[in-house]
Amino acid sequence: MVVSYKSSYTVKPAEPTWTGSLSLSEWDQIGTITHVPTIYFYPSSQKLLIDTVITTLKDSLRRALVHFYPLAGRLRWIGHGRLELVCNAAGVQFIEAESQSKLDSFGDFSPSPEYDFLIPSVDYTIPIQELPLLIVQVTKFQCGGISLGFTISHAVVDGQSALHFISEWARIARGEPLAVSPFIDRKLLRAGDPPVLSRPILDHKEFNHPPLLIGQTNNIEERKKKTAVAMLKLTKSQVDKLKNMATNKSLNTGRPYSRYETIAGHIWRCACKARDHKPEQPTALGVCVDSRSRLQPPLPPGYFGNATLDVIAVSSSDELISKPLGYAASKIRKAIMTVNDEYVRSGIEFLKSQADLTKFQDLHALGGDDGPFYGNPNIGVVSWLTLPIYGLDFGWGREVYMGPGTHDFDGDSLLLPNHDDHEDGSLVVALCLQVSHMEAFKNHFYQDII
Known part of the structure; x- marks a missing residue:
């Protein structure tokens, strides 16, 4: 072009x-x-x-x-x-x-x-x-x-x-x-405030470095590998099948698993299969949780800034693959449920107590190799399912398409409502994986829906 x-x-x-x-x-x-x-x-x-x-x-x-x-x-x-x-x-x-x-x-x-x-x-x-x-x-x-x-x-x-x-x-x-x-x-x-030393700090696994491939001491080589992007569509029928798979074959006794919990769990399992992990390989899934309504009191409408935090679900590849989809969904739900007022404020205090925040920043685009990296053997799943991403009208009508820009981080994925049928429950998974794993992922992604 x-x-x-x-x-x-x-x-x-x-x-x-x-x-x-x-x-x-x-x-x-x-x-x-x-x-x-x-x-x-x-x-x-x-x-x-x-x-x-x-x-x-x-x-x-x-x-x-x-x-x-x-x-x-x-x-x-x-x-x-x-x-x-x-x-x-x-x-x-x-x-x-x-x-x-x-x-x-x-x-x-x-x-x-x-x-x-x-x-x-x-x-x-x-x-x-x-x-x-x-x-x-x-x-x-x-x-x-x-x-x-x-x-x-x-x-x-x-x-x-x-x-x-x-x-x-x-x-x-x-x-x-x-x-x-x-x-x-x-x-x-508490922007700009000093830490409150008397506040108890909970266990924040999300601030630890995510798992590495067995036998490796860093992820530098994984970062160098070529990636590809795919837009994978799921119809409402396919989404419902996955939700039924997650709920019917699990020990969950509460509410049915949400679209996010289900699809994120499905992505996680398919990534483990496509990457052909060793059974004992630890793997993490990063979940981006909006804390606005989880704080007490909730943040005001229009709060302008970052109010989301990443939490992680951790398992082994073998457990994810051998157990039903509901197992992965339950791990994700447990991670999300930790995010309440106490947890958010504890996380703030933990970060305020750190001498330097560099190790918590993804500096890949700035030329650094430090910071979190949800690539092989890990993955991140961000949801735009409830955001008002469509219908942007500046006076000449709504868009014919809206989507994310290019992204090249192995393990990045994004859930979006299907633009053409976003009211019927269908959705799109925008996924970035290493080229060598993409075709296998696509096969598992659709063939595992039964």
Whole structure:
């Protein structure tokens, strides 16, 4: 694909905003602290006049940044692997581009290397205090359609907050008022506060390094192996079959297993089979849990920041493969159920007590090899099933497709509602695995549904 980059702007808030240093919470500063990409495609229509589109997006973005002013700031290292957010209205980057390709050439819009030309890249050789926290690229296609690519700093927002911003930006573009104002103050998660030494700290397995392949002392070689991405669709019937498999052949006496618990367990088992692990191989599954409603009191609507934490379920490959699906689902449920007010606040204190946070950060994109890595023999499953990811209308109608950008970390997976039939219970698994394991995974993924 050939993409011509026409111009690049710095878009700043339309009005003066608060300036100063904003402390980040511990959840903001661990895990992925780089930018996360997403992309929307819009078909050609009479309303898609590119000059009007550009003007509308830039003007509404300026107004949106008045409310979401932290996104117009910059991060700054303050030592010991810790960051703070400098609110200085430096602005976000806005790129205009054109392509002679047509939307039809993308087929089912499965992520491909071509997305790299449509989603802004981030040059991490630039000092972090100079990097925009949000970069937007609008690309016009020969057919008249457009793509809207975002990349947004995960050190500033999680998925819930990112979608909150994007949806409110679209409302402003349509001439509507904000639905929910952002809650900026991160003191509710004790951002910037010293540790409370008297608070008991629970056992947080998620902060330990995940299991390594038997016989290896690090995961550097695993990181180097070539990966591939697949979009695997599950119909509602297939989802229901898996849920029945998990619930009917397990010792679970409570509520039936959820879609997430079931599908994540299925992915975990299939990955163990595809990777051909030794029976005694330990393996972990990372679960991203939103703590907003689990805290007491719950965080306010519109809390703008990271409020998710990763917990892990751990087992052996043999146990996962030899036992019914309900065993894997039960391990995942147990991990999720640990996340309550006490556990979240204990995790905060644990991190506050650390001399340096670097070992808890995934610095792969920044050129480092430290930090967590959910590759072979581990896997991570993130759910977007309950997030309002579809229906983004800036005034010219809803997207024809929305999805994640390219990702190349072995073991990354994402659950999304099926865009075309997202109300019928069908879903899509966006999965990244080593090339040598992908075909075997696909076979197990569908053949094991009985």
